[in-house]
Amino acid sequence: MANYTPKPSDKFTFGLWTVGNIGRDPFGSPTRKPLDPEYIVRKLGELGVYGVSLHDNDLVPIEATPAERNRMVKRFKKALEDSGVRVTMATTNLFADPVFKDGAFTNANAKIRAYALQKTLYSMDLGAELGAPTYVFWGGRExxxxxxGMNTLDAIAHYREAMNFVAEYSQDQGYGYRFAIEPKPNEPRGDIYLPVVGAALGFIATLDKPELFGLNPEFAHETMAGLNFVHAVAQAIDAGKLFHIDLNDQKMGRFDQDLRFGAENIKEAFLLVKLLEDSNYPGVRHFDAHALRTEDEAGVWEFAKGCMRTYLILKEKATRFDKDKEIQAILKAYKVQDSGLGKLSKKYTRKNAETLKAHTFDRVGLGEQGAGLERLDQLTMELLLGVR
Ligand SMILES: [Mn+2]
Structure with a gap:
């Protein structure tokens, strides 16, 4: 039996807001007391977690004075040092305060847009002071x-101006951030701009410094939209844009559930872990999820341990998948090779086009051939169900 105990080298990270979630929902009051950031960091360290991420206001309340801010940051740094946990990602809370009720960077009000940018600059200072290499933008209210209001075209232009501004600021200050945009289709807004991974990829290409921007795709967000998260992540990897990832789980067609990783869609979770591991994704495995509202603090730590344990179990299953002779034989047969035709269709030359056009294909025979995917999928399920 493999060892499923997380180690810092597994690079698991959690947001302060995830294990710190107090179990509030639109219909009910909190069911848990807030936890101090220092306590969270120490506890995560004990569980073998590599890093922690935070919004500015997870650590420093929005109304704190500079002196209070500095005291809190000092205490937090001490907890990081004691626990060996590092800050791996920072972000701005541009959604909780009423000022952002109609958006932050995309607000129709120039005063609010400027305030959102100011708040972000201070938050970037904080993240840099804590050593965060990655800065995330989740435009929850955008x-x-x-x-x-006919604001959509303006909103996209303002979003772009803000991204261009923060990229210059990061370089000017020598912060060296890599920025990751986190798409979401809806909630809390009825419709959020840049709703899915593909939309964010298209937007990044229009920025002044696209090389500084990538994606922070989230399992629940693409799933809410009824999309295939593994495909979205693969496209981000292909574009060299997987800068960060938010792991959790979600039932399609529900509110944003932020379930424990692997709680719901086991096969997709497995294929995601396999994709990340096979492509040697070098980034952290960040859990953006929270314990169910039914839970007390003990349940919170069970939730955190469960996320990491499931990831490690699925990672081991991925190794077994690669070593399974029958599975590999089906895969080999599925991916039919033909060196001549393969080379011919790889790149256009006039000669290749002519040869291709002159070739006679056994269209009927090719159409009759089965792909073997029923057996492959059944064996995959049996492997996941533990009988293989
Ligand atoms: Mn997220």
């Missing part, structure tokens, strides 16, 4: 319920 969206609309009412499009009669």
């Amino acid at each position: 969206g609309a319920e009412v499009d009669a």
Whole structure:
């Protein structure tokens, strides 16, 4: 039996807001007391966690004075030092305060857009002071319920201006951030701008310094939209844009559940872990999820341990998949090779086009051939169910 105890080298990370979630929902009050950031960091360290991420206001309340801020940061740094946990990602809370009720960077009000940018610059200072290499933008309030304001084109342009501004600021200050945009289709807004991974990839290409920007895709977010998260991550990897990842789980068609990783879609979780491991994804494995509202603090740590344990179990299953002779034989047969035709269709030359056009294909025979995917999928399930 493999050892499923997490180690820092597994690079698991959690947001302060994840294990710190107090179990509030739109219909009910908190079911848990807030936990101190220092306590969270020490506890995560004990569990073998590599890093922690934070919004500015997870550590420093929005109304704190500079002196209070410095005291809190000092205490937090001490906890990081004691626990060996590092800050792996920082981000700005541009969604909780009423000022952001109609958006931050995309707000129709120039004063609010400027305030959002100011808040972000201070938050980037904080993240840099704590050593965060990655800065995430989740535009939770960047969206609309009412499009009669005719703000969409302006909103995208303002979003771009903000991203260009923060990229210059990061370079000017020598912070060296890599920025990761986190798409989400809806919630809290009726419709959020840049709703899915593909939309964010398209947007990044329009920025002044696209090389500084990548993606922070989240399992639950693409799943809420009814999309295939593994495909979205593969496209981000292909584009060299997987800068960060938010692991959790979600039932399609529900509110944003932020379930424990692997709690719901085991096969997709397995294929995701296999994709990350096979492609040697060098980044952290960040859990953006929270314990169910039914849980007390003990349940919170069970949730955190469960996320990491499931990842490690699925990683081991991926190794077994690669070593399974029958599975590999089916895969080999599925991926039919033909060196001549393969080479011919790889790159256009006039000669290749002519040869291709002159070739006679056994269209009927090719159409009759089965792919073997029923057997492959069944064996995959049996492997996951533990009978293989
Ligand atoms: Mn997230």
